[in-house]
Amino acid sequence: MTAVLSDIFTLHPELKHLRRALQLCKGFGLYFVSCNTVPLRNELVAALKANLATPIVELPLMPENDIFIDAQMMALLAAASADAIVFIYDLEKLYHLKDRYVIQELNWRREFYGRANHPVVFWMPDFLLTEIFNEAPDFADWRSGLYEFTLSQPEQLSLMQSTWESVGENFIEQLSLTEKQRWIVNLENLLAELAGQEASRTKSDLLCRLGMLYGSLGNYEQALGCYQRTLQIQRDIGDKAGEGATLSNIATIAHAKGDYKKALMSLKEALQIDREVGDKESEGLALNNISQIHKVNGDYVSALDYLGQSLKIQQGIGDKRGEGATLNNLATVSHAKGDYDTALRYLIKSLQIRQDIGDKQGEGVTLNNLSQVYQVKGDYETALHYLTQSLQIRQTIGDKQGEGTTLNNISQIYVVKGDYDTALVYLTKALQISQSISNLAGECTVLFNIGYIYLQNDELQYALSTWLKAYHIAKKIGLAEALKNLDELAKQLGHEGLAWWGTLTPADPAE
Numbered sequence: 001m002t003a004v005l006s007d008i009f010t011l012h013p014e015l016k017h018l019r020r021a022l023q024l025c026k027g028f029g030l031y032f033v034s035c036n037t038v039p040l041r042n043e044l045v046a047a048l049k050a051n052l053a054t055p056i057v058e059l060p061l062m063p064e065n066d067i068f069i070d071a072q073m074m075a076l077l078a079a080a081s082a083d084a085i086v087f088i089y090d091l092e093k094l095y096h097l098k099d100r101y102v103i104q105e106l107n108w109r110r111e112f113y114g115r116a117n118h119p120v121v122f123w124m125p126d127f128l129l130t131e132i133f134n135e136a137p138d139f140a141d142w143r144s145g146l147y148e149f150t151l152s153q154p155e156q157l158s159l160m161q162s163t164w165e166s167v168g169e170n171f172i173e174q175l176s177l178t179e180k181q182r183w184i185v186n187l188e189n190l191l192a193e194l195a196g197q198e199a200s201r202t203k204s205d206l207l208c209r210l211g212m213l214y215g216s217l218g219n220y221e222q223a224l225g226c227y228q229r230t231l232q233i234q235r236d237i238g239d240k241a242g243e244g245a246t247l248s249n250i251a252t253i254a255h256a257k258g259d260y261k262k263a264l265m266s267l268k269e270a271l272q273i274d275r276e277v278g279d280k281e282s283e284g285l286a287l288n289n290i291s292q293i294h295k296v297n298g299d300y301v302s303a304l305d306y307l308g309q310s311l312k313i314q315q316g317i318g319d320k321r322g323e324g325a326t327l328n329n330l331a332t333v334s335h336a337k338g339d340y341d342t343a344l345r346y347l348i349k350s351l352q353i354r355q356d357i358g359d360k361q362g363e364g365v366t367l368n369n370l371s372q373v374y375q376v377k378g379d380y381e382t383a384l385h386y387l388t389q390s391l392q393i394r395q396t397i398g399d400k401q402g403e404g405t406t407l408n409n410i411s412q413i414y415v416v417k418g419d420y421d422t423a424l425v426y427l428t429k430a431l432q433i434s435q436s437i438s439n440l441a442g443e444c445t446v447l448f449n450i451g452y453i454y455l456q457n458d459e460l461q462y463a464l465s466t467w468l469k470a471y472h473i474a475k476k477i478g479l480a481e482a483l484k485n486l487d488e489l490a491k492q493l494g495h496e497g498l499a500w501w502g503t504l505t506p507a508d509p510a511e
Contacts (some may be wrong), residue, residue: 086119410426
C-alpha cells in the first residue's frame, strides 16, 4: 500500500483524531495505537511527524536490553524538549521473549510514565493490545485514548506477497531475529482474521510461510504444527502440488532434528505426488532430498542412485538451478566416500552453472564445499581462499545463516593450523550471527566447537560450561546428531554418557 502523506488522513480518518489528541495534550497522556503491520505503522508515523509541530522522540524496544521500558524512555527525554511526544515501538519483541512478564511490568510500573509529564504513545499489534487489557487492566484503564488502524485483508495479503516474492528464495535467510518476529506477528494476525473462513490456498500459504519462519528459528514443533495444518487444508481442497511441497517441508524439519525415518517417509510421499501431478521439477528436488537421507545413513550407493535420477530429470527439463544443486550434492557424497578428486570435479561443474545463472546463494554453498575438499587435502590457503569468496557472497546477499556457517568453517582451518586465538575470533562472530537470527542448530554447532578451543587452551571449566549450553539447545530442539556427539564427548571425559550433562548446573559444570 502506498499513499502520499496528504492522502493518508483520508484513507485512515482515525489518524486525524490521534493527531488532534496529541496536539491538545499538555503534560502526561497515555495512548494505545493498534496496528498489525510495520509498513502501515511507518506510514502513519511519517504522516504524524509531518503534521505535528511538536517533536517526536522514538523508542524502538530491543529484546537484548533488560532496562525497564520507562527507564529507557526517561533517558531519552532527558535530552528532549518539554513538549516532546514519545512513540514506543516493538513491544511485541519483548513479549515474544519474556511472555506476560513484560505486560505485568507495565502494570506495576505505570506511575513512572505519569511522572514523565509527556504524551506517551504505544504502537502495537492487535493481539498484544488484547493481552494488555487482560493482563494489565490498571495500565489499560489509565489510557487517554485508543486508536485502531488496519489494512483491509486483501491489502495485507498483497503487501505480504509482494514483499516476500520481491526478495526471492533466500528471503528468510536475510531476516534478523527482530524481522522474523515481526513477520510472525503479521502472519498470525492474518490467520486469526481468516479463522472463520473456509479452507483455502490463502490459508495454506500463510501457514506454510509461518512454518518456514518458525523452522528458521529452531522452533521445530511449532513449524511442524503449521505444516500439519497446511497439509490438512491442501488435502481438503485437493491441492496435490501444494501437498507435495508441504510434505517436503515436513521432511526438512524431521531431517534437521535427526529423525531420518520420518524425513524419508515424508519425502517418498512427496515423490509419489510429484509423479502423479507430473511436476518434474519437484520430482527432481524430492529425489535429491531423498539422497541426502541415504547419505546421512552412510548408504552412499543409494544416495548416488537417487542423485543420478534427479540429475537426469533436471538436465532433461533444463532445470539449471536444480542441476547445480544436484552436482553439489554428488560432490558431498563423493567427499563422504573419500573420493576427493571426483568431489572436486562435481563442485567445479556446479560452480560454473550457479555462476552462469546468477544463483548467488548456491554459489556461496558450492564455494564453501570446495574449501572443505582443499582442507582435507591439507591445502589450507586454497581452502581459505574459497571460504573468503563464500563469505563475501553470503554477506552481500544477506544470507545470515550461510555467513555463520562459513565463519564457523573458517575457524576450523585455524584450529587445524593450531591458531586457536584466531579460530575463537571467527567462532565468536559465528555465534553472534546464530544468536541474532535465533538459529539454534547453528548456535549449537558453534558452541560445540568453542568448547574444544577452551579445552585446547586448558580451560576445562569454560569448555564444560560451553558444551552444557550446547547440550540444552540440542535437547530443546531434538538435534539427534548433536546429542550423539555430546554422548561420545561425555564418555571421552570419563563419564557414563549423555545423561551426565543433565546432572550439571551452569554455575559449576565441572562438579
